[in-house]
Amino acid sequence: MSDGLQLRGIAKRFGARTVLADVSFDVAPGEIVAVVGPSGCGKSTLLSLLTGAQRPDAGEIRYGGAATAEAGRPFAYMPQRDVLLPWRRILDNAAIGLEVAGLPRAEARRRAGALFDAFGLAGTEDRFPRQLSGGMRQRVSFLRTVVQQRPVLLLDEPFGALDAITRDELQRWLLGIWDSQGWSALFITHDIREAVRMADRVLVLGGGRIAGEVGVTRDIPRGDGFRADPRVPGLEERVHALLRAAAMPGTPVAQGPA
Numbered sequence: 001m002s003d004g005l006q007l008r009g010i011a012k013r014f015g016a017r018t019v020l021a022d023v024s025f026d027v028a029p030g031e032i033v034a035v036v037g038p039s040g041c042g043k044s045t046l047l048s049l050l051t052g053a054q055r056p057d058a059g060e061i062r063y064g065g066a067a068t069a070e071a072g073r074p075f076a077y078m079p080q081r082d083v084l085l086p087w088r089r090i091l092d093n094a095a096i097g098l099e100v101a102g103l104p105r106a107e108a109r110r111r112a113g114a115l116f117d118a119f120g121l122a123g124t125e126d127r128f129p130r131q132l133s134g135g136m137r138q139r140v141s142f143l144r145t146v147v148q149q150r151p152v153l154l155l156d157e158p159f160g161a162l163d164a165i166t167r168d169e170l171q172r173w174l175l176g177i178w179d180s181q182g183w184s185a186l187f188i189t190h191d192i193r194e195a196v197r198m199a200d201r202v203l204v205l206g207g208g209r210i211a212g213e214v215g216v217t218r219d220i221p222r223g224d225g226f227r228a229d230p231r232v233p234g235l236e237e238r239v240h241a242l243l244r245a246a247a248m249p250g251t252p253v254a255q256g257p258a
């Protein structure tokens with residue numbers, strides 16, 4: 001397959017420590033893929049190799065059949081922390097990625113401003129980040145990421161810093177946007193329930209490799225019916241089992257139904 005994102009044999013060492021030994025997987029166009037793994041297994045490192053912030057020691061990253069360096073920068077990256085600039089107004093914060101990419105300020109503001117309604121942010125354009133709730137600030141971060149119109153979103157724990165209620169609200173909101181936009185995304189999370197709810201596939205990273213994956217069918221309701229769906233606990237348990245095996249290599253993993 002040459003469509004979408006392909007990682008093949010990715011390795012990354014820091015000094016004598018091999019963090020990623022041999023990572024290979026694909027993200028198809030429109031597919032949402034979650035990466036879970038024990039703390040320190042290299043999840044953020046993996047994203048930094050995709051954004052180009054660091055270089056792999058071995059392996060290939062391709063998009064649409066070409067090396068990502070030549071593929072017109074396919075990624076928009078949303079970092080883990082809320083990195084809105086406190087001294088810039090919300091609209092200027094939302095437009096900053098486009099400005100950095102070289103768009104004139106007025107055009108960057110126009111494009112970002114056009115999304116404020118859809119992101120539930122209408123009326124906040126002239127406020128400062130401190131005047132918004134955590135959930136709203138996170139939506140500004142999403143807006144700033146997606147307005148760059150790159151085909152693959154890279155999200156590092158996008159809901160990590162939010163309380164449970166805001167997290168649930170934003171998950172539902174993002175699922176709705178994903179459904180209507182058809183972006184692909186690779187996102188990191190520590191929350192197995194969140195991974196199963198949001199992703200088409202959950203990859204477990206451990207021991208420097210993809211230790212296993214769990215597919216989630218799209219006919220599981222992701223909104224109100226999600227918690228009550230009888231298939232969800234089994235999917236979560238399969239991810240847990242892979243994580244346990246990744247934390248303790250050598251442990252056999254029970255094979256559940258596909």
Ligand SMILES: Nc1ncnc2c1ncn2[C@@H]1O[C@H](COP(=O)(O)OP(=O)(O)OP(=O)(O)O)[C@@H](O)[C@H]1O
Nearest residue numbers: 014015019037038039040041042043044045046190
């Ligand atoms: N620039 C660096 N130099 C040296 N070691 C690094 C560097 N970046 C990451 N590491 C090490 O690589 C390992 C993986 O780090 P990484 O942040 O990718 O893990 P993670 O899976 O994202 O962790 P967490 O879930 O705790 O956020 C850690 O042991 C970390 O200390």
